[in-house]
Amino acid sequence: MSAPQAVPSPALADILVEDVARSFGSVHAVRSVSFEARAGEVTGLVGPNGSGKTTLLLMLATLLVPDRGTIRIGGHDPVTESAAVRAQLGWMPDVLGAWPNLTVRRSLELTARLYDLPRPAAAARAEELVELVDLVELADRPTRVLSRGQKQRLSLARALVHDPRVLLLDEPASGLDPGARIALRVLLRRLAAEGRTIVVSSHVLAELDELADRAVFLEAGSTVSAERVEAARVAERGWRIRAIDPAGLYRALVDSGVDAARIVTEPQGLVVPLAGDERAAELLAALVAAGIRVVSFAPAVGDLEHTFLDLNSDGEEAR
Numbered sequence: 001m002s003a004p005q006a007v008p009s010p011a012l013a014d015i016l017v018e019d020v021a022r023s024f025g026s027v028h029a030v031r032s033v034s035f036e037a038r039a040g041e042v043t044g045l046v047g048p049n050g051s052g053k054t055t056l057l058l059m060l061a062t063l064l065v066p067d068r069g070t071i072r073i074g075g076h077d078p079v080t081e082s083a084a085v086r087a088q089l090g091w092m093p094d095v096l097g098a099w100p101n102l103t104v105r106r107s108l109e110l111t112a113r114l115y116d117l118p119r120p121a122a123a124a125r126a127e128e129l130v131e132l133v134d135l136v137e138l139a140d141r142p143t144r145v146l147s148r149g150q151k152q153r154l155s156l157a158r159a160l161v162h163d164p165r166v167l168l169l170d171e172p173a174s175g176l177d178p179g180a181r182i183a184l185r186v187l188l189r190r191l192a193a194e195g196r197t198i199v200v201s202s203h204v205l206a207e208l209d210e211l212a213d214r215a216v217f218l219e220a221g222s223t224v225s226a227e228r229v230e231a232a233r234v235a236e237r238g239w240r241i242r243a244i245d246p247a248g249l250y251r252a253l254v255d256s257g258v259d260a261a262r263i264v265t266e267p268q269g270l271v272v273p274l275a276g277d278e279r280a281a282e283l284l285a286a287l288v289a290a291g292i293r294v295v296s297f298a299p300a301v302g303d304l305e306h307t308f309l310d311l312n313s314d315g316e317e318a319r
């Protein structure tokens with residue numbers, strides 16, 4: 001992820017959100033959110049619990065009316081042109097509201113019929129989708145028997161039924177085992193490469209790091225500014241270093257100016273706080289020049305997680 005924050009530029013935006021707000025009584029769930037999402041890209045929505053991600057997605061999905069601001073999906077307004085928006089949009093909620101007694105196959109057929117597909121086309125689409133999300137073996141079981149991860153996959157299949165150009169996914173990876181997560185990532189990257197616009201909210205930041213082309217950070221219902229995100233991204237973070245000779249590595253780190261009191265020993269290596277890629281590159285060069293046989297040298301957490309944690313610690317200090 002090289003460009004972590006979406007910067008609005010309406011000409012390129014497939015989804016455009018400008019200064020959107022929504023309250024529930026006295027609770028300001030979304031205070032001021034602005035961002036864009038582009039076709040062919042996966043945009044990640046990142047924020048702590050209660051920061052307004054689901055409320056925002058519901059407004060994009062035409063299911064909740066904003067109190068203020070502008071939303072455009074492919075140029076259409078979800079409030080005044082909800083039919084046009086729904087026709088091009090697939091929505092995967094965080095909890096599947098399935099028809100419990102219908103089979104997986106029937107529930108997909110029925111969803112396709114609701115999108116006006118004729119009966120044979122709906123059956124064929126259901127068949128394609130159970131294969132796509134790997135539910136063939138469960139296709140004739142009622143949806144109530146599905147596990148959480150299997151329900152997530154059915155929910156994704158339902159979102160894809162009408163081959164939408166825009167996909168909104170609320171926590172799609174939650175409940176998925178590691179294999180299913182990789183399959184989801186591969187599928188979403190493929191759908192984006194086909195030119196779709198994909199917005200994903202997730203707490204699984206390592207997952208989003210590999211999936212998202214850009215990220216929008218939310219904090220207490222507002223988008224975090226690009227400047228703050230960049231400052232958090234380049235702030236000091238732990239780098240994990242492993243060498244053939246750990247004791248030699250430790251000595252070389254101290255000789256290179258790293259504060260011994262801040263070196264943390266972990267089973268997978270020594271963790272050292274470093275600010276910025278330049279400093280990391282210098283230290284690696286110094287270790288190699290000192291004859292240390294370095295096996296691995298990488299940030300201890302991914303870009304998104306580091307930025308998220310740094311922004312949150314900012315927020316804590318401000319409170």
Ligand SMILES: Nc1ncnc2c1ncn2[C@@H]1O[C@H](COP(=O)(O)OP(=O)(O)OP(=O)(O)O)[C@@H](O)[C@H]1O
Pocket residue numbers: 024027028029030047048049050051052053054055056
């Ligand atoms: N229908 C509602 N009525 C009252 N308050 C609500 C309603 N929906 C959301 N909220 C409140 O709005 C805030 C934002 O909630 P939202 O579900 O959008 O956050 P989120 O970022 O999706 O959280 P999480 O990561 O936990 O899913 C929370 O304080 C929540 O309690």
